[in-house]
Amino acid sequence: MTFRFNNLYSLTLAVCLMPLLGLLIDIAFDNLGPNPIQALHIRLGDWSLRFLWLTLAITPLQTVTKWRGMTEYRQMLGLYAFFYATLHVLAYLLVDHALVWSVIGVDIIESQYIWFGVLAYTIIFSLALTSPKWSKKRMGKNWKKLHRFIYLAAGAAIIHYYWQLKGNMAEPFFYLVMIFILLGFRVLVWVKNRQLARLMIPTGKKVLVLAEIQVMSEIIREQQVNETERLDKPGTQHQHI
Amino acid sequence: MIIIKTKKDIPASEITDPSVFKNRRQIIKTTLAVMLTGGANWSTLANSTLPVWANLPQSPLSNDSLTVTPSEITKNHTNYYEFSFNKKEATSFAQNLVTDPWSVEISGEVEKPGSYHLEDILGQQTLQEYVYRLRCVEAWSMVIPWVGFPLASLLKMVKPLSTARFVKFTAVYQPQTMPKQLANEMLKWPYVEGLRIDEAMHPLTILAVGMYGESLPKQNGAPLRLVVPWKYGFKSIKAIVKIELIKKAPITTWNKFAPNDYGFYSNVNPAVAHPRWSQYSERQLGSSFFTPRRQTELFNGYGNQVASLYSGMDLRHFF
Numbered sequence: 001m002t003f004r005f006n007n008l009y010s011l012t013l014a015v016c017l018m019p020l021l022g023l024l025i026d027i028a029f030d031n032l033g034p035n036p037i038q039a040l041h042i043r044l045g046d047w048s049l050r051f052l053w054l055t056l057a058i059t060p061l062q063t064v065t066k067w068r069g070m071t072e073y074r075q076m077l078g079l080y081a082f083f084y085a086t087l088h089v090l091a092y093l094l095v096d097h098a099l100v101w102s103v104i105g106v107d108i109i110e111s112q113y114i115w116f117g118v119l120a121y122t123i124i125f126s127l128a129l130t131s132p133k134w135s136k137k138r139m140g141k142n143w144k145k146l147h148r149f150i151y152l153a154a155g156a157a158i159i160h161y162y163w164q165l166k167g168n169m170a171e172p173f174f175y176l177v178m179i180f181i182l183l184g185f186r187v188l189v190w191v192k193n194r195q196l197a198r199l200m201i202p203t204g205k206k207v208l209v210l211a212e213i214q215v216m217s218e219i220i221r222e223q224q225v226n227e228t229e230r231l232d233k234p235g236t237q238h239q240h241i
Numbered sequence: 242m243i244i245i246k247t248k249k250d251i252p253a254s255e256i257t258d259p260s261v262f263k264n265r266r267q268i269i270k271t272t273l274a275v276m277l278t279g280g281a282n283w284s285t286l287a288n289s290t291l292p293v294w295a296n297l298p299q300s301p302l303s304n305d306s307l308t309v310t311p312s313e314i315t316k317n318h319t320n321y322y323e324f325s326f327n328k329k330e331a332t333s334f335a336q337n338l339v340t341d342p343w344s345v346e347i348s349g350e351v352e353k354p355g356s357y358h359l360e361d362i363l364g365q366q367t368l369q370e371y372v373y374r375l376r377c378v379e380a381w382s383m384v385i386p387w388v389g390f391p392l393a394s395l396l397k398m399v400k401p402l403s404t405a406r407f408v409k410f411t412a413v414y415q416p417q418t419m420p421k422q423l424a425n426e427m428l429k430w431p432y433v434e435g436l437r438i439d440e441a442m443h444p445l446t447i448l449a450v451g452m453y454g455e456s457l458p459k460q461n462g463a464p465l466r467l468v469v470p471w472k473y474g475f476k477s478i479k480a481i482v483k484i485e486l487i488k489k490a491p492i493t494t495w496n497k498f499a500p501n502d503y504g505f506y507s508n509v510n511p512a513v514a515h516p517r518w519s520q521y522s523e524r525q526l527g528s529s530f531f532t533p534r535r536q537t538e539l540f541n542g543y544g545n546q547v548a549s550l551y552s553g554m555d556l557r558h559f560f
Contacts, residue, residue: 033317033329034313035526037530094531095530097533103536106521110514110518110519110520110521112517112518113517163518166378
C-alpha cells in the first residue's frame, strides 16, 4: 500500500478521528445522558453513516470540480466509515450485551432492523478488506463490481437506522434524500456519457481522424509508387503496399 | 365476557389532616416554581424538586427487592411526544405545561359523573409508595418509586354502573404549551389510552401524583398520571384530564397510529416481538457499560398477580 503523504492528507486523517475523541471525552465525563449505551450506539452509527455519505460524495465532487487525485481521500473516508461501523458493532456485542450470545442471538433473529445492519456491515467489511491497491490490481474489473455494492450498504444502513425508530423520521429522511441526490448524480452522468458517445459517431472527431488517415495513406502510397517507378522498370514487378 | 371484580381489600378512603394538606400545596407550588426556573441541563433538572412526602407508607404491592433507578435518570429519560420526539427536548419543553389549577372530568357509565378538582380527589385518597418496574416498548426499563393511590378507589368513589366495560383516559390538550399538538404532528391529539374495566380495577393499577417522595415532575406526567406496571410504558398515560367509563373498547393513540406495532393490551411479553425489534431483553437504565441486558419477564414480572386476567386468551393475537 503506497500513500502519498502530504499535509492535507494527514490533517484529514486526524480530523476524522475527532468524533471518536469527542465520544471518549463524553464517556469520561458521563455526558451521554440517562441511557449512555443507547447514546453510544447512536453516536457511532451516525458517524459511520456520515463517513459513508462523504465517501459517496467524492466522485460527484471530482466530476463537478474536475479536480483529480481524490481517490486516496475516498479510500480514507470509506475506511473511516468501516472503522466507526466496527466500533458500533463492538459496542453492541460488548458494551450492551457483554457477549451473552443467547440473548444476542434472539435479539438479532427477532429484530428486523438489525438484519439490515448486518447486511450493511458485511458489505462494508468486504469493501474494507479489498481496499488496498494491490488488491484492486489483482481483482481487476471485479473490484469495481464489488465496490458498487456500497450503494446497497448505504440503503441497508438507512433502513437499519429508520426501522428502529418509534416515530421520529426527520434525520433518516435527510440521509435518504442525500443518497438519492448522490445516486441521482451518477445516473445523470451515465445518461450524459451515453448521449455523448452516440453523438460522437456522425459529428465527432473520430470521423475527421478517419478522413485524415485515409488522405495520409493515399499520399504515402503515391509516394511509394512514384519511388518504385523511379527505381524499377515499369511493369516488371507487382507492387505491394 | 368480562366480569367486574370488586376488591374488598382496598383500604377505605381517609380524609387527610387539613393543616398537612394546606402545607403540601404550598410545597408543590414552591417545587413548581423552582422547576420553572430550572435550566434544560439534565442534571440541573434532576435536582430541582423538593421533598414532599418524606415517610410515606409502602404499599404491600410495592416490590422491595428491586433496586430503584436514580431519580436523575427517571427525570430525564421520558417520552412526551406532545412536546418533542426527543427525550431531552421534551423534558425541557414540558416545563411550560400549566398544571395549576387541574381538574379531572369523570363521566360515562357511572352514578356520580362530574368534574373534580385534583385537590378534592387527593383529599379522598390515601397516598402510598409503590416501587414498580416500568418497561418501555423501546426495550429499556427503570424501577420507580411512585406516589399514588389505586385507580379502583377513585372509580369506586364515582360508582361505576354494571354497563361499564372499559375505561378511557384522555390527556390534556394544551397546544399553546405543546408544540406537537399545535403543529398537529404525528399522533392524533389529545393522547388517549384505555383499559378493560378489570384491568383498571386491579390493585396494581394506580394513579400517581409523585415519585421519589416528591410531586411528579412535569415531564413525568404531572399532575396526575396512570401507572400500569405489567404493560408497556406508553399505556401509562400522563397528565390525565378525563376518565370515561364506557361500553366499548376505546380507540387508543398508538394503536390507531400503528395497529400492527402497538396492540390495545400491550402487555409486556418477551415472546411477542415488535414487528421491527425484539422484546426479549431490556436495558436497565442506570446499569454500567459491559453489563448484560436483563431478560424481559412476561407481564413485566407481575404475572402472579395479573395472569388470571388473561386466562384463555391468545396473547400473541391480543398483543
